[in-house]
Amino acid sequence: MKKLINEPGDVVDEMLDGMTAAYPEELRRLDGTNVIVRADAPVDGEVAIVSGGGSGHEPTHAGYVGEGMLDGAAAGEVFTSPTADELSEMIQATDAGEGVLCVVKNYEGDVMNFETAAEMAEMEGVSEVAQVVVNDDVAVEDSLYTSGRRGVCGTILVHKAAGAAAHRGDDLEEVQRIAEKVIDNVGTMGTALTSCVTPEKGEPTFDLGEDEIELGIGIHGEPGTERVDMMPADDIAEELTNSVLDDLGLEDGQEVVTIVNGMGGTPQMELFVLNRKVQKLMDDHGLEVWDAMVGDYMTSLDMMGASITVCAVDDELKELLAYEADTPALKR
Amino acid sequence: MKKLINEPGDVVDEMLDGMTAAYPEELRRLDGTNVIVRADAPVDGEVAIVSGGGSGHEPTHAGYVGEGMLDGAAAGEVFTSPTADELSEMIQATDAGEGVLCVVKNYEGDVMNFETAAEMAEMEGVSEVAQVVVNDDVAVEDSLYTSGRRGVCGTILVHKAAGAAAHRGDDLEEVQRIAEKVIDNVGTMGTALTSCVTPEKGEPTFDLGEDEIELGIGIHGEPGTERVDMMPADDIAEELTNSVLDDLGLEDGQEVVTIVNGMGGTPQMELFVLNRKVQKLMDDHGLEVWDAMVGDYMTSLDMMGASITVCAVDDELKELLAYEADTPALKR
Numbered sequence: 001m002k003k004l005i006n007e008p009g010d011v012v013d014e015m016l017d018g019m020t021a022a023y024p025e026e027l028r029r030l031d032g033t034n035v036i037v038r039a040d041a042p043v044d045g046e047v048a049i050v051s052g053g054g055s056g057h058e059p060t061h062a063g064y065v066g067e068g069m070l071d072g073a074a075a076g077e078v079f080t081s082p083t084a085d086e087l088s089e090m091i092q093a094t095d096a097g098e099g100v101l102c103v104v105k106n107y108e109g110d111v112m113n114f115e116t117a118a119e120m121a122e123m124e125g126v127s128e129v130a131q132v133v134v135n136d137d138v139a140v141e142d143s144l145y146t147s148g149r150r151g152v153c154g155t156i157l158v159h160k161a162a163g164a165a166a167h168r169g170d171d172l173e174e175v176q177r178i179a180e181k182v183i184d185n186v187g188t189m190g191t192a193l194t195s196c197v198t199p200e201k202g203e204p205t206f207d208l209g210e211d212e213i214e215l216g217i218g219i220h221g222e223p224g225t226e227r228v229d230m231m232p233a234d235d236i237a238e239e240l241t242n243s244v245l246d247d248l249g250l251e252d253g254q255e256v257v258t259i260v261n262g263m264g265g266t267p268q269m270e271l272f273v274l275n276r277k278v279q280k281l282m283d284d285h286g287l288e289v290w291d292a293m294v295g296d297y298m299t300s301l302d303m304m305g306a307s308i309t310v311c312a313v314d315d316e317l318k319e320l321l322a323y324e325a326d327t328p329a330l331k332r
Numbered sequence: 333m334k335k336l337i338n339e340p341g342d343v344v345d346e347m348l349d350g351m352t353a354a355y356p357e358e359l360r361r362l363d364g365t366n367v368i369v370r371a372d373a374p375v376d377g378e379v380a381i382v383s384g385g386g387s388g389h390e391p392t393h394a395g396y397v398g399e400g401m402l403d404g405a406a407a408g409e410v411f412t413s414p415t416a417d418e419l420s421e422m423i424q425a426t427d428a429g430e431g432v433l434c435v436v437k438n439y440e441g442d443v444m445n446f447e448t449a450a451e452m453a454e455m456e457g458v459s460e461v462a463q464v465v466v467n468d469d470v471a472v473e474d475s476l477y478t479s480g481r482r483g484v485c486g487t488i489l490v491h492k493a494a495g496a497a498a499h500r501g502d503d504l505e506e507v508q509r510i511a512e513k514v515i516d517n518v519g520t521m522g523t524a525l526t527s528c529v530t531p532e533k534g535e536p537t538f539d540l541g542e543d544e545i546e547l548g549i550g551i552h553g554e555p556g557t558e559r560v561d562m563m564p565a566d567d568i569a570e571e572l573t574n575s576v577l578d579d580l581g582l583e584d585g586q587e588v589v590t591i592v593n594g595m596g597g598t599p600q601m602e603l604f605v606l607n608r609k610v611q612k613l614m615d616d617h618g619l620e621v622w623d624a625m626v627g628d629y630m631t632s633l634d635m636m637g638a639s640i641t642v643c644a645v646d647d648e649l650k651e652l653l654a655y656e657a658d659t660p661a662l663k664r
Contacts, residue, residue, distance in 0.1 A: 002525040002545065004602035004638060006564040011605060014565075018604030021611040022624045058600035193334040213334065232338040233346075265597045267633050268390035270336035272350030273343060279353040292354045296628075301599050304634070306336060331663040 001197045001204075003302075008199035012055045012077055019062055023328055026066055034082065035090040036062040037072040042096035047166040047175045048072070050090050051103040051159060053110050054079040056198070057219055060298040063329030064156060069163035070103075070327070078198050078301070079220045081109030087117030092124055099128035099172035103158050103179060105151025106135040130172055132179040134158055136188045136309065138247040139216025139225050152219055153261045153298040153309045154186035157321065160330070164323035178320060182311065187244040190307030191224070191236055192217040194265065196300045215239060219263075219300045233270065237277035240308040245285060250312055252286040257293065257321065259309035264299035266306055271295065274306055282310075290318060297329070333529045333536075335634075340531035344387045344409055351394060355660055358398055366414065367422040368394040369404040374428035379498040379507045380404065382422050383435040383491060385442050386411040388530070389551055392630040395661030396488060401495035402435075402659070410530050410633070411552045413441030419449030424456055431460035431504035435490050435511060437483025438467040462504055464511040466490055468520045468641065470579040471548025471557050484551055485593045485630040485641045486518035489653065492662070496655035510652060514643065519576040522639030523556070523568055524549040526597065528632045547571060551595075551632045565602065569609035572640040577617060582644055584618040589625065589653065591641035596631035598638055603627065606638055614642075622650060629661070 005011045012034055019036065020027050028039045035052075042048060051061040052074030061073035071094040074082035091100045100121070104114045111133055118129035136154030143150055162179040170178070192214045195204035205221040208214060213231070216224025231239075250256070260275045262268070275294045282289050290313055298307075313321065325332040337343045344366055351368065352361050360371045367384075374380060383393040384406030393405035403426040406414035423432045432453070436446045443465060450461035468486030475482055494511040502510070524546045527536035537553040540546060545563070548556025563571075582588070592607040594600070607626045614621050622645055630639075645653065657664040 002542070002562050002636070004525070004565045004568065004598065005605050006566055011601065014608050015601045015604040018606065018608035018611070018626070022604070022607050022626045056599075056601065058604070063600075193336070210334070230334050233336045234338055236336065264599045265634065265636075266336065267388075267596045267631060268395075268628070269343065269347050269388065269633070272347040272354070272390070273337050274350065275354050276346050276350035279350070294350070294354045296600070299599060301601070302597065302636070304334070304597075 001202050003199060005199055011199045012075055016075060030089055030093055033086045033089055034075040035072060035086055036065050037090065037093055038065055041071050041094045043071060044096050045098065045169065046096060047098045047172045048094035048096060048100040049103060049159065049163050049166050050094055050100060052082045052087060053105050054081060056301045057298050059329035064159045064327050066327030068167045068323055068325035069159045069330065081107065081113050084113040084116035084120060087113055088120035091117060091121035091126055091129055095126045097127060099130065100126060101162060101172060101175050101179060102129065102131045103155065103162065104131055104133050105155055106133045106148055107145045108147060128172055130176045132176060132183060134183055136186045138187045138244055139189050143218055144222040150218055152188045152190065153259055153307050154188045154311060156297050157186055157257065157311050158182045160325060161317055161320040163325065164320040182317065186309060186311040187247045188307050188309040189240045189243045190217050190305060191215050191240060192263065192303055192305040194304040196221050196303035198301065217305060219298060221300065233273050234277045237274050238281060241278055241281045244308060244310045248310060248312060250287060253288060255288045255290045255313050256282065257291045257311045257313055258282060258289055259293045259297060261298055261307045261309065262296040263303040263305040264296065265302040265304040271306060278308060333534050335531060337531055343531045344407055348407060362421055362425055365418045365421055366407040367404060367418055368397050369422065369425055370397055373403050373426045375403060376428050377430065377501065378428060379430045379504045380426035380428060380432040381435060381495050381498050382426055382432060384414045384419060385437050386413060388633045389630050391661035396491045396659045398659030400499045400655055400657035401491050401662065410532065413439065413445050416445040416448035416452060419445055420452035423449060423453035423458055423461055427458045429459060431462065432458060433494060433504060433507050433511060434461065434463045435487065435494065436463055436465050437487055438465045438480055439477045440479060460504055462508045464508060464515060466515055468518045470519045470576055471521050475550055476554040482550055484520045484522065485591055485639050486520045486643060488629050489518055489589065489643050490514045492657060493649055493652040495657065496652040514649065518641060518643040519579045520639050520641040521572045521575045522549050522637060523547050523572060524595065524635055524637040526636040528553050528635035530633065549637060551630060553632065565605045566609040569606050570613060573610055573613045576640060576642045580642060580644065582619060585620060587620045587622045587645050588614065589623045589643045589645055590614060590621055591625045591629060593630055593639045593641065594628040595635040595637040596628065597634040597636040603638060610640055623653065
């Protein structure tokens with residue numbers, strides 16, 4: 001498998017340098033770490049929002065660093081949690097004295113390292129560190145790297161809403177409440193048409209036949225719910241959407257945000273074909289789509305596939321999701 | 333090859349429906365056509381900017397329809413020119429009486445059909461239709477579908493600058509001058525690590541060995557300049573960048589915009605690894621990077637690979653490229 005990289009062991013380091021080179025006025029890399037923060041961090045008078053996780057999910061998370069979303073993002077090696085040391089440095093570098101909210105995708109290593117980092121940062125003088133754990137993947141309860149449900153693409157809505165709340169001056173308790181409100185109202189399910197290929201291994205992480213797909217795939221190629229024969233896009237959209245809606249149990253007339261998310265190797269053409277059916281399904285279910293997002297938001301290296309996210313929104317969340325944001329990967 | 337589609341023959345129609353479903357307030361599809369226009373077209377008091385071409389290059393072109401860029405974009409079938417009839421309908425639907433500028437990528441079918449469409453639209457009462465032809469691909473002179481050089485990713489800078497000029501109220505002659513100024517100052521070269529797969533064929537368009545890449549590739553998989561052994565990303569960046577810079581012949585201290593563009597199947601991680609080296613090369617050549625763009629701007633379905641664009645900019649172009657824009661694929 002060919003990749004546009006140099007040495008596999010250098011890929012995260014070089015990616016981060018390429019990112020700060022693209023956004024020199026917006027992003028800054030903390031010296032000697034794989035942490036990206038806002039160039040103007042810490043931001044006076046605002047609660048800081050930080051996130052992080054293994055690399056390979058770009059633009060997650062560093063692409064969401066900027067005004068109105070994240071203050072910092074820590075990148076681990078590919079599909080590997082960032083260290084507690086680096087997470088602690090990030091928390092310290094972004095804290096402006098108003099406290100820090102860590103938005104953590106539910107993977108055991110991430111949750112553990114963020115918890116340790118929060119304790120370390122508090123010992124170093126950060127006033128208060130709170131944590132929310134995103135677990136929006138409705139596919140599987142307990143998986144290869146996770147107790148409980150995994151955190152996937154719904155996480156970016158947590159970044160957006162919590163970031164907006166922080167930017168308008170809400171305090172830590174309130175920002176955390178907002179983040180948890182999104183988590184309580186969001187569900188996601190994905191599918192893989194092909195495996196991803198990690199730089200180190202250089203070969204597919206798992207085998208998938210030419211005529212089969214995996215439903216409920218994780219963003220590291222962890223097993224999903226089942227392997228089925230390849231289906232038309234409309235049937236795939238229906239399988240994924242119905243699983244999410246079954247989980248959320250929304251009432252008729254509920255307003256929602258939908259995300260059709262590409263996994264990294266999926267052409268945008270196919271995401272829009274999926275979105276067409278997703279919007280019809282929302283209509284069939286009596287749901288009112290307030291915003292329909294389509295694009296690569298949380299990927300799995302070069303995997304072909306997509307995930308579908310649905311989030312119920314009320315006036316409070318709509319205001320925050322629509323709030324101004326200026327990041328490399330999302331502008332409002 | 334698996335794709336998230338239904339019937340291959342329906343893919344463009346369904347993609348466009350999925351697109352307007354995602355942006356119902358911003359985009360409108362002209363009834364019975366594959367043309368996307370701004371929902372508020374025609375825009376009073378402004379020259380209209382339109383573009384179009386075969387599908388499979390998303391977000392090109394419909395992703396750039398919106399305030400400050402394009403008023404309309406016509407989608408042909410995959411890798412096939414839109415018809416003159418549809419192009420004429422687009423020109424008529426976007427003209428607000430100030431004239432229309434057609435931004436055409438240099439492919440024989442596109443150029444011919446836009447020329448015919450301009451004549452048809454003028455007969456239907458459009459006051460004036462002008463055309464510029466983008467030919468930024470420095471790789472090959474004459475190719476499978478082209479006399480002269482092909483139009484590739486530099487086209488989006490033409491959309492941006494001309495769209496800004498139109499939005500601030502410049503007349504057609506001035507908007508055309510701006511578009512041609514970008515065309516005179518931009519060069520691009522790409523590489524493919526894998527072939528693309530069209531929905532109709534379902535198999536790779538060309539064969540490329542596991543250890544070889546094609547330099548100078550076209551966005552439809554047309555042959556490039558040479559096949560070479562797979563190289564590290566830094567060497568690929570150097571090959572592509574040097575070809576572009578040799579063509580442009582820029583002076584020391586010149587300000588430039590760079591674009592590292594993904595071809596559709598390339599993870600963002602790899603684009604940033606490339607960008608790191610591109611920025612170093614700009615520095616080595618004594619060029620001042622005013623803006624470094626990284627992302628999927630003009631793709632070739634699911635092709636793995638990337639292109640590198642360099643555009644020399646002066647104060648006039650910088651003002652226009654920085655000007656406010658609000659489109660699905662590019663916001664400023």
